[in-house]
Amino acid sequence: FNLQKINNYLPPKAKPLFDGAYISLGITDMHGISSDISLNYSGIDYTGEPGLPTKDIINTGIRFVATLNPEKKDQSFKVTLNLKGSNNLKIVPVGKETRVTLKSDWSNPSFSGEYLPVRKSISDKGFEAEWKVLHFNRDYPQSWVGNKFKVLPSAFGVTLFLPVDSYHKTERTLKYAILFIGMTFLSFFIVEVLNKKILHPVQYILIGSALVLFYSLLLSLSEHIRFEPAYLISSLSIISLISFYSRYALKSVKMAGVLGGILSLFYLFLYVLLQLQDYSILVGSFGLLLVLAIIMYTTRNIDWFAISSPENREEIKEKTG
Incomplete structure (x- = not known):
């Protein structure tokens, strides 16, 4: 800094008292200071004192009472500051x-x-x-x-x-629960429509219970092992359970395999979202767009009015039975 410019701000005939001047260091939070703060000015070390003589610029900080040399055009100083806990x-x-x-x-x-x-x-x-x-x-x-x-x-x-720990990751997983369960039910519904097989509401309840159990397994396992293997074990357990149940509910090994593959993709997509801290919303939005596009393409030739007719429902019930 240049002390020679200070005269531009003083009243007429006023003289600055350089031997009683001070240098202020503004610090908004004083709790993190862990040792004495020192100032080196013109080769001389000065120890700081808490409190500022004026609060025009900032309310809290450290002041150094130093004898300034106005003859030097360019003034330089060095402050040593140790902080912690911020x-x-x-x-x-x-x-x-x-x-x-x-x-x-x-x-x-x-x-x-x-x-x-x-x-x-x-x-x-x-x-x-x-x-x-x-x-x-x-x-x-x-x-x-x-x-x-x-x-x-x-x-x-x-x-x-x-960093995002296991509990935070599990909490983030729960935020996607409704969307995840809804997408799974939608997948089962589309499989029903395409194969003309009907699932009973009780069967949907059992499948939903298995999906909810995933989060309980994930939380309990992540308390004892790392999140990654806990997620893998939980997801594989639920995928295997639902695929096994779908084999008999839909009476089709092929459809059970398809649903197992869809669930695997869903859980993989969810895991990727959990790893992304800055782009999870962006990737999630494009992922949902892709899922919607696949659903619309798969069901593009379905006549929904024909499916909802009483005659067609009876035909589906006979094939299911």
């Missing part, structure tokens, strides 16, 4: 050119705030991101008097998300 870190770009580089072993970052990184890389081993913000990119100047401008809305940074 799920996000944001920085206000008050410099004329603000460059920030963050590197961490956290593998689930979410970049947020007014500015996004100009460069970033994310892997299972962590992430690295770099920001560059010019003073032209914000709506306040380099210096002013009082509280004319608000700087906090221009903050940018990163939020550290917790």
